Amino acid sequence: MSKKKKENKKDAGKKKKLQLAFYWAASCGGCEIAVLDIDEKILDVVAVADILFWPVALDFKYKDVEAMKDNTIDVCFFNGGIRNSEQEQIAKLLRKKSKVMVAFGACAVLGGIPGLANVTNKKEIFDVVYKDNPSLDNPKKIVPKTSVKVKEGTLTLPEFYDSVSRLDHVIDVDYYLPGCPPVPDLIMTAVGAIVEGKLPPKGSVIGPLKSVCDECRFEKSEKKIKEIKRIYELDKFEEKCLLEQGVICMGPATRGSCEARCLDANMPCTGCGGPTPNALDQGAKMISALASILGIEGEENMSDEEVEKLIEQVVDPVGTFYKYGLPSALINRRVDK
């Protein structure tokens, strides 16, 4: 083998290392921990990959990313929804620099818990956080501005939006990894597929096609409930489907992949896996499912007032049925007059 060829081969060997990036936007940081949760397997990842950008763990600046050629990053794992202009800009920048963009975790995939703020708006949030909070000391009622002149020059801050959006509202996303956070097995499946170049068709959600119920350990039978209960209100915990015990469990409307971990801990599913395949709206699906089993015994003789009382037991439909996915719902923000 000639020297040149050898060098080429060495180069090719080098190039084979995957170039990865991680970013967090409107999220809690749990997804970052999830990456580390793959434990010693992270070493396998490092053996096959270089990390080019990971603000939570490594010191990189945005300008390092700006200086990269387009498509330098093989795969970017992006967690968090889009709440402000900085997050949107970085999402667009990373999209340009990345061959494959993965929405990582419920917030990037669906909007996440921060997305519940779509029942309010920027003004109301600022009023509570900076003006009307009893523990505040802000006599001048100062609120953050996108730019402020001081004698040293102009200071700027990102713009806070009225609504939270999910990642693919602002950029094109190639794959979706649901979960709050995605479970280690799912992350490894995704990384494995990427390393081997065996990626599913663009736009795929990486995860099974079945619901959480399919993975849940509890015995299931015909469902009919008289009363809705919180888990601590159960007189006696029975080893059977939580819905049948009157606890709202999002399992039937939620995509599995988590191995029903919450159920393993005797807690109901709250829906972080997002809608099941082909369901247009996770919350509406659960509204349908729950309303179909609530108070059906003797339903022929129930007055409308009695039915209303049953329904009144669901105190917060948005928080219950759209805990992780309000920005992805058909009606995805409150109407502001």
Place this chain on the structure above:
Amino acid sequence: MKDFEPNIIGFLCNWCSYAGADLAGTSRMKYPPNIKSIRVMCSGRVDPIFILEALKKGADGVLVAGCHPGDCHYQSGNYKTNRRIKLLKKFLEEMAVNPNRVRFEYVSASEGAKFATIVTEFVDELKKMGPNPLKDVKV
């Protein structure tokens, strides 16, 4: 808002309400032409998603009509729909969408006149509410 003509999507069950609407037509009863009727086999076929999608796509009102209690061809579809719509309305309220934009009614095959009255009333009510604001909501 004088010229506002509301756009109503009607989901009518095959066995009662659609026949009721038909009767209104064949008996030449007058009611406003604002409703676009879709025949479904049972009011229980109406997934809450259909209603949300109709509203999202700009319908000003959605009417779901089914058989009277005890008359559902499939025994209990109408009971389920009644509950689903009540729960859905609670969600709509939280999103500041007037829940009265969605209506569930019992209309039998012989109640052509009732159907005509419901549509007339609903159109009036929606005219007062004005156009569906969801059309302009963007995230």
